[in-house]
Amino acid sequence: MTEPLQGGAVGSALYRALWRWHFFAGLICAPIVILLCVTGALYLFKDEINDSLHRDLRIVAPQATEKLAPSALVARALEAHPGTLKGYAPPAAPDRAAEVKIAGSDGLKDIVYVDPYDGRVLGSLWDGGFAGSPSMYVVRKLHSLQYAGWFAERVVEGVAGWMVLMTASGIYLWWPRGQQKSGQRGGVITVRGKPGKRMFWRDLHAVTGIFVSVFILFLAMTGLPWSGYWGKQFYATAYAIGMGMPDGYWDKYPVSTVPLKDTIDRAPWIVENQPTPLSTAASGIPAKLDDVVRTVEGLGMAPGFAIVMPSKPDGVFTASVYPDDVPKERVIHLDQYTGKPLFDMQLKDLGLFGRLAEWGVGIHMGQAFGLANQLVLLAALVAIVGLTLSGLVMWWKRRPAGSLGAPRLPAGTGVPKGLIVIAIAGGLFFPMVGISMLAFAVFEAAAFGTRRMRTA
The missing domain is CATH 3.10.450.40 (Nuclear Transport Factor 2; Chain: A,)
Structure with missing residues (x-):
């Protein structure tokens, strides 16, 4: 919802079109962005919150x-x-x-x-x-809007894509075209005016946006692998080009039809849909839990691991761990009867996209670089909330009474070719964004037709 920095480029059709696009996207996405930031900030400190709320149980x-x-x-x-x-x-x-x-x-x-x-x-x-804990479970579900069903999940996916496009369009609107020669820094990296003034809110929005843009892009792109449609396509592409889970892990043993994500609480994203192996026998005396734990510890699995018990006669023990140290992530399946490892996957075993995705997920959740990771992301989330609120305040202050106050395109101009190219590229890369673009185009066409009928 950034206002033009100066008048030089405001008259261009592309500039005005991107401003209008940025305005509507920001206005519509604002509530969900704030929800994602608040729940994300809480989830960054889930271990600390759980320890505080349930200290008598956990410590x-x-x-x-x-x-x-x-x-x-x-x-x-x-x-x-x-x-x-x-x-x-x-x-x-x-x-x-x-x-x-x-x-x-x-x-x-x-x-x-x-x-x-x-x-x-x-x-x-x-x-x-x-x-x-139950409380953090609620926070996690709110963060993805899973309580509202698959449609809401697609909305979150669309918002993530729009955040990327809004960041790019915001940088375009912020770019100090006419101020580079004059050396003016106000509204570029410093905030002009006093609190309460429209210029103050405009500059606060623009300057905050430029400093936090890298974090917006990172959080959006590392969150998308979990999404319903984009994530599945990325998952399939990673496998198709040999950069996901390497082939050959399942050659030695028969496998079940149950995906790993239905077996353990959290599976590495790149293998969550892979099947779990089956025990070599379907009857006998199951291995003792004491021996299974001893075996897993002997293999050097990091502390904090959990073991899932076999649920069927041909099932397996599954040990997994996700410590605050991404390279130590690990999943081990053990035969139910012999207690011997059937499958041992570590981060180093994944393809390039698999490793990148796990590193992205780990940092996204504040589980890669300790407290520093958590605090840096917390600061970024607070800044994004401030960015969103400043945009809303700026819009409210500039809107004419009784009007939405949306930026208008220059009279007599068609749709800029540059905007069409951007829309096609963005819509293809982010399909949920593309669908929303089509819906907005229909709305714009209907609104334009209505205006023409009124002025005819």
């Missing part, structure tokens, strides 16, 4: 004594919460509780927290999956 006093065996901790959990064992997570650190996932008779899953030193059951929470 224990370290002891000098040995921890109890996993089987003993599971037995204590099942005594307190009868049901079917679904998973087990060993303590991630000396001051952490063990987590036992149990499904009750109603089919709902709970996480039972057990002190690993004395076996005392500390309590339970409804299973929030990778979010770690």
